[in-house]
Amino acid sequence: MALNLTPEYFEADRQYRQARTREEKLAALELMLKTIPKHKSSEKKQADLKSRIKELREAPAARGKSAAVDPYHIPSQGGGQVLLLGLPNSGKSSILGYLSQAPVKITNFPFGTQLPVPGMVYHEDVPIQMVDLPPVTPEHVPPGMVNALRHAEIILLVVDLAADSVLEDLESLLAILAERNITFESAEQDDTGQIMQVWPKGLIAGTKSDLPAAAENLQVLRELRSPEPPLLPVSSRTGQGLPELLKRIFDMLHVIRVYSKLPGKPADKEKPFVVPAGTTVGELARTIHKEMAEHLKYARIWGESAFDGQQVHATHVLADRDIVELHA
Numbered sequence: 001m002a003l004n005l006t007p008e009y010f011e012a013d014r015q016y017r018q019a020r021t022r023e024e025k026l027a028a029l030e031l032m033l034k035t036i037p038k039h040k041s042s043e044k045k046q047a048d049l050k051s052r053i054k055e056l057r058e059a060p061a062a063r064g065k066s067a068a069v070d071p072y073h074i075p076s077q078g079g080g081q082v083l084l085l086g087l088p089n090s091g092k093s094s095i096l097g098y099l100s101q102a103p104v105k106i107t108n109f110p111f112g113t114q115l116p117v118p119g120m121v122y123h124e125d126v127p128i129q130m131v132d133l134p135p136v137t138p139e140h141v142p143p144g145m146v147n148a149l150r151h152a153e154i155i156l157l158v159v160d161l162a163a164d165s166v167l168e169d170l171e172s173l174l175a176i177l178a179e180r181n182i183t184f185e186s187a188e189q190d191d192t193g194q195i196m197q198v199w200p201k202g203l204i205a206g207t208k209s210d211l212p213a214a215a216e217n218l219q220v221l222r223e224l225r226s227p228e229p230p231l232l233p234v235s236s237r238t239g240q241g242l243p244e245l246l247k248r249i250f251d252m253l254h255v256i257r258v259y260s261k262l263p264g265k266p267a268d269k270e271k272p273f274v275v276p277a278g279t280t281v282g283e284l285a286r287t288i289h290k291e292m293a294e295h296l297k298y299a300r301i302w303g304e305s306a307f308d309g310q311q312v313h314a315t316h317v318l319a320d321r322d323i324v325e326l327h328a
């Protein structure tokens, strides 16, 4: 289904995901409704937007400080945000525990996690935020979580590969989402052939791949389920499969990293700027400093998008790992 969403719509969507207050959320939703292309295939989405606007308008205004705090509102940090969604005891907290210093609670009994816990994980030198979520069941999805899922960039569905019920588990997770109109659409192209992002994106981690039952269950899953969203086997005991999972997440985020450099000095390789793929030199300058963008004369680039030290203009599109020297 081609929705042919416009850049204005994506910007409004982004604003919505960053919105903190009810007023900000309403303004962004209204902008989304205004900018969504009005045709048959977007009718469902339009109706969804209208009902969310109505819901928000009618919701009682938050009273006092405690009422305003939403534990599921975690602003995205680093290259992007991944939410870990799964049934109880599937191994969500263990994944984030293995990959980060985040204070996750790993328990051998179900419902160990009660509130979302964010942590930073790394694909090479690119920070990506992962959020461990409390478990869901077909009977119960914690209030507040649905909204977070709806506006997630990436949802990592976590299933226990060692459980013989793994196929049903995966199906019930997908059903929990589908019942709330959260589906995974693949990327679309706009009129100019540029890839436009449609969020959320889905990926499946089959955990506990180190356990004996996992191999056969994985085989069964591969034979019986559709290949979308993609499934990767991982183990939080041995770490197996986790680097591949992170690489896949990085690719799905459609971001690039670039390093800044001062004239006559080596590049700062410690902390890359992580920016959307397609970012130009001028846009990078704006992310660094507004004044820099205003006074930018040219840049010199080392890397894939230019020959070493090549002088380029503000409109030059950057590539992953480019080193950029801005001249103002």
Ligand SMILES: Nc1nc2c(ncn2[C@@H]2O[C@H](COP(=O)(O)OP(=O)(O)OP(=O)(O)O)[C@@H](O)[C@H]2O)c(=O)[nH]1
Pocket: 086, 087, 088, 089, 090, 091, 092, 093, 094, 095, 105, 106, 107, 108, 109, 110, 111, 112, 113, 114, 133, 134, 135, 207, 208, 209, 210, 211, 234, 235, 236, 237, 238
């Ligand atoms: N062998 C093995 N055990 C694992 C793996 N991942 C998790 N476990 C075990 O599975 C149990 C549940 O792990 P958690 O990470 O707490 O699971 P969870 O999905 O966060 O659980 P809830 O928060 O209750 O939903 C613990 O006993 C873990 O040690 C794995 O990769 N291999």
Ligand SMILES: [Mg+2]
Pocket: 092, 093, 094, 105, 106, 112, 113, 132, 133, 134
């Ligand atoms: Mg947990």
